[in-house]
Amino acid sequence: MPNRSSDALFQLIKSLEKSEKRNFKLYITRNSASDDLKSIQLFDAMDRMEEYDEAQLLNKNKNIRKQQLSNAKAHLYREILSSLRLIRQEDNIDIQLHEQLDYARILYNKGLYLQSLRTLDKIKENARAHHQLTFLQQVLFFEKSIESLHITRSMQDRADQLATELDAVNEQLRLISQMSNLSLQLYSWYIRHGVARNEKDEGAVQEFFEKNIPADLSDCQGFYERLYLYQSYVWYAFIRQDFLLYYRYAQKWVDLFEREPFMMVIETSQYIKGMHNLLGAHFDLLNDQKFRETLKQFEDFSTSELVKNNVNNRIQTFVYLYISKLNQHFIYGTFTEGLALVPYIEDKLKEYWIYLDRHRILVFYYKIACLYFGSGDYGKTVDYLNKIINWKVDLRTDLQCYSRLLHLIAHYELGNFDLLEYLIKSVYRFMAKMENLSRVEEEIFRFLRKSFTLTPDQLKPEFGKLVEKLKTYEVNRFETRAFMYLDIISWLESKIQHVPVQDVIREKYLTGRRR
Numbered sequence: 001m002p003n004r005s006s007d008a009l010f011q012l013i014k015s016l017e018k019s020e021k022r023n024f025k026l027y028i029t030r031n032s033a034s035d036d037l038k039s040i041q042l043f044d045a046m047d048r049m050e051e052y053d054e055a056q057l058l059n060k061n062k063n064i065r066k067q068q069l070s071n072a073k074a075h076l077y078r079e080i081l082s083s084l085r086l087i088r089q090e091d092n093i094d095i096q097l098h099e100q101l102d103y104a105r106i107l108y109n110k111g112l113y114l115q116s117l118r119t120l121d122k123i124k125e126n127a128r129a130h131h132q133l134t135f136l137q138q139v140l141f142f143e144k145s146i147e148s149l150h151i152t153r154s155m156q157d158r159a160d161q162l163a164t165e166l167d168a169v170n171e172q173l174r175l176i177s178q179m180s181n182l183s184l185q186l187y188s189w190y191i192r193h194g195v196a197r198n199e200k201d202e203g204a205v206q207e208f209f210e211k212n213i214p215a216d217l218s219d220c221q222g223f224y225e226r227l228y229l230y231q232s233y234v235w236y237a238f239i240r241q242d243f244l245l246y247y248r249y250a251q252k253w254v255d256l257f258e259r260e261p262f263m264m265v266i267e268t269s270q271y272i273k274g275m276h277n278l279l280g281a282h283f284d285l286l287n288d289q290k291f292r293e294t295l296k297q298f299e300d301f302s303t304s305e306l307v308k309n310n311v312n313n314r315i316q317t318f319v320y321l322y323i324s325k326l327n328q329h330f331i332y333g334t335f336t337e338g339l340a341l342v343p344y345i346e347d348k349l350k351e352y353w354i355y356l357d358r359h360r361i362l363v364f365y366y367k368i369a370c371l372y373f374g375s376g377d378y379g380k381t382v383d384y385l386n387k388i389i390n391w392k393v394d395l396r397t398d399l400q401c402y403s404r405l406l407h408l409i410a411h412y413e414l415g416n417f418d419l420l421e422y423l424i425k426s427v428y429r430f431m432a433k434m435e436n437l438s439r440v441e442e443e444i445f446r447f448l449r450k451s452f453t454l455t456p457d458q459l460k461p462e463f464g465k466l467v468e469k470l471k472t473y474e475v476n477r478f479e480t481r482a483f484m485y486l487d488i489i490s491w492l493e494s495k496i497q498h499v500p501v502q503d504v505i506r507e508k509y510l511t512g513r514r515r
Contacts (some may be wrong), residue, residue: 074479194398333506335374
């Protein structure tokens, strides 16, 4: 993949669709000033680039000196945003309310106070209907300013009513802020560390959660208070591996949008993330029927105009839809069949490269590596795991650890015994440093070290002994994370039965033994 460009203007231009590019040129050519014509030339030059190269840009645009480039790019950036604002304002309630507030301010500045107040009343009504409390707060502050500076006689007891309204909105915003902070901080903890590794992790997360959750949850009545409350419970439950609680609140998250479907338009990304978590909950609980139903619902949503007409919605839907499609093959044990998805996913990762955060890309790499491992292609498994291992370690230490463990097992399958002694020590040190060693991993390392001294005839009973040991840990909540990332028991059973690991998982699915 190409290097991710950090140039903001280049990223913005590359994000434009054909219709948006055409609209920009129509917008800017209405003014024939020389600066605007230079902007079009700069726009065209950057649009033709595959990757941003400043030296090449200056070489092909002799009329722009290096000292002028920064200002020229800043001007072009503003012009593109202005053109987008004109064609996108009907799609977004925020933009609509901003525009109405601009009109109210213009009327006020013209001295038309009563007309300004009538416009503000309409904005309040629209903001309340769409749960846009920050706009409601701005309107109330503006109304207070007008009433305090001018004798409008718009209504009796105006001051008391405005004060009461503003106090109620401020309290609601305080609660939303508290809940959204809690949700964000829990999600941040998960992105950095993954799930709770031990009682210490769980205790720290539980203490933080209980300290920051409102004492009286009945106060959470509005859409956004409930949304962030459900999100907080989702992250809290997932970190603690409480999958039933995780499912319960992921379902509440999605149901919130089902009850107020117009909010899907306003908070589309939040709905998409809710569907992702609901699918994740069904996957973790191995609830095949509900998983299929929810996946079908999500796939239908992915073809809606709401998704197709918005770049961000398309990207987010692709990420979560295809993570779920990969997960479905893990449930069914159809790893080889799932490999058919890989070329499309690779193409989309290239297409969306400048938009995707590294966390999502790493998750795709790991899941694709698991597909190849399950299908018996250990060379490809190593290739995809190397993409993760060679990435700078600054997030998802659990993913880094299990990538190294699967990488070690793939080399074991490849018979690269000259590498194994070094890899065992290296991976063990890494996981110990990251405080990521559970009893399951300790047993795996112990077995791999011992396996060097065993003959093929001696190995099979040792595989059996290890399976029995690991099965005793399946009921331990802090050990289940090892089985989430790598179905080590099915791998060991495949070694005992001398069949591909996907055959073992497929048989378990068909006979219901994975539930």
